Amino acid sequence: MTAHDGPEELEAQFAQWRRYVLRRRELQSVDADELEDHLRGSVDELVAAGLSPDEAFLVAVKRMGSLDELSREFAREHSDRLWKQLVLTGDSGNPAAGPRSRRDLWVMLGCAAGAVASVKAPALFGLSVDDDGSFYARNATLFALPWLAAFLAWRRRARPVMIAVLVALFVLGAVAANVYPLADDSQSVVVTGVHLPIALWLVVGLAYVADDWRSSRRRMDFIRFTGEWFIYFVLMALGGGVLAAFLFNTFAAIGIVPEAFVSQWLLPCGAAAAVVVAGWLVEAKQSVVENIAPVLTRLFTPLFTAALLAFLVAVVWTSHGIDVEREALILFDLLLVVVLGLLLYSLSARDPLAPPGAFDKLQLALVVSALAIDVLVLVEITGRITDNYGGTPNRAAALGENVILLVNLAWSAWLLLSFLRRRTPFAALERWQTGYLPVYAAWAWIVVLVFPPLFSYA
Incomplete structure (x- = not known):
């Protein structure tokens, strides 16, 4: 194929590559579609950078590496597929995926517990949700998002340099939220409370993409993660609201008013833990x-x-x-x-x-x-x-x-x-x-x- 070949020749190359991929019995047509989409995206980027279509195709294929390596990466990103064990272990009877899932669960529980502890830590210094609303408004996302980022960084096996960058950015956010002498009725409190979550969520995105932070595709994956995380979080928030209402009304019926427990413990601790749990659910793909x-x-x-x-x-x-x-x-x-x-x-x-x-x-x-x-x-x-x-x-x-x-x-x-x-x-x-x-x-x-x-x- 020459540098002057047109779209027909490029499509023929894609068709040849697809036939080779489909020789793998563990890969279905829908899986080949996604792999081909990955290849086409790389070709588009290289063509936009100035390469001819045939040069872009060859470079993109080489960048993808061997099919075995690509399949392993693809399986990790689609952990709900039945062929995960085939690709990751080469043995359908190997229970290697089980320990990994259990480790994810235990790490998630540890991070969720850390988020809960972070929410309650200010109470040790006399700060309460009801009496110090300005403090909690500025720091709300600092209680949970670092733990979600920690879970994602562990999942991605982030390198020490990336972990150091994540820690530095969260520390910077904590300093910015608390070092300025802002009055409770200051407009800057509202501005900080709105923009700091945006800044820190994109730090979570950095943990999500880890060492692939320059990859356009990985950034799009984070956008997809954000949408799915939001839906999970809202669903858990609705369930938590129902639980809080149930507890309040049932205990009130016997003369006990659990208002302090609901406002000081159940709602803030549940919300912080849900941030991490929602991320784990998206990663685990445990629903539709x-x-x-x-x-x-x-x-x-x-x-x-x-x-x-x-x-x-x-x-x-x-x-x-x-x-x-x-x-x-x-x-x-x-x-x-x-x-x-x-x-x-x-x-x-x-x-x-x-x-x-x-x-x-x-x-x-x-x-x-x-x-x-x-x-x-x-x-x-x-x-x-x-x-x-x-x-x-x-x-x-x-x-x-x-x-x-x-x-x-x-x-x-x-x-x-x-x-x-x-x-x-x-x-x-x-x-x-x-x-x-x-x-x-x-x-x-x-x-x-x-x-x-x-x-x-x-």
């Missing part, structure tokens, strides 16, 4: 949540699209400006984050080889609607800052976030449109989203570390 999540995105994408379009119509019809006070800013930012989340999780669950369809057009409508709302909010925020209202930590943080979201949504809309017109491969959209994650991390850390002194701890 990974199949439910894409269904939820299919359900809520049209609903949110309709809601955003209705809001834009109402703005035009009434000619009423958007209120950009603190609560409204948080609401609109959450709305844009939800839209971005729907887009990201839809991308992570989509077959990258499938042609453009109606759902892709719906996603474009969702992104364009969110983009229009983002522009309206930016105009209002800029107007308030330049008028007599002046700048505040809330407005400055919201301005930066909306600019960042504007850039992301605008380029996402362009890439979606190009994909629908068959001018851009789907992999370009994936690479854009995964490559943009460090921007969110950088901004979150800037807000947490720089904004409090910049605005005189107001």
Whole structure:
């Protein structure tokens, strides 16, 4: 094959490689599809870097290594597959997977216990959830996320250098949350309480990708992990709420009011432990949540699209400006984050080889609607800052976030449109989203570390 060969010759190479893969009896067609997707993604990246298609194919195949090594990696990432033992041990009767699962369980329980201990440790110094809400608002994610990161780093066998980086970032977050002299009613408390979880969750992402932190595919895996983790956590939170209500009402029926136990122990300790347990469940693949999540995105994408379009119509019809006070800013930012989340999780669950369809057009409508709302909010925020209202930590943080979201949504809309017109491969959209994650991390850390002194701890 020469450097001038076209798509037909490249597809022939893919077909030949696929036939070779399917010679392995333990690999099914669906497994070959995912392996081929991995290869195609690597080829797309190399072509985008300037290689010719045939050169990109050869380099990508060599990077993947032998089929045995690739199958082992694939099996570790899909631990629910029945052929895991065949690939990992070469002997279907070898119980090697069992000890690994049990070790995961014990490590998870240890990390969950650590999260619970972290929640209750401040009580030793006289700090309580009810009386010191500002402290807990700033430090809530510092109680649990380091333990989730520890579990993931152990699962990935992270190298000492990576572990040191993770520890340093969590220590930096703890210092930023507690060293500044912030009053309980300070806007910086709210700004820190909102942005520190974002910064620390992306540190968890660093633990998840471990030594593959430059890999676009591993970053997309983390996005998928985030969606599945959120669903597990919400399900456990709902169950915990039912349990708390049951305990409260049943004990109240016999004259015992367990309000202190529920508020001081059950809810905070349960929430901290659930953060780690949810991560373990995603890793263990012990249910079909990974199949439910894409269904939820299919359900809520049209609903949110309709809601955003209705809001834009109402703005035009009434000619009423958007209120950009603190609560409204948080609401609109959450709305844009939800839209971005729907887009990201839809991308992570989509077959990258499938042609453009109606759902892709719906996603474009969702992104364009969110983009229009983002522009309206930016105009209002800029107007308030330049008028007599002046700048505040809330407005400055919201301005930066909306600019960042504007850039992301605008380029996402362009890439979606190009994909629908068959001018851009789907992999370009994936690479854009995964490559943009460090921007969110950088901004979150800037807000947490720089904004409090910049605005005189107001």
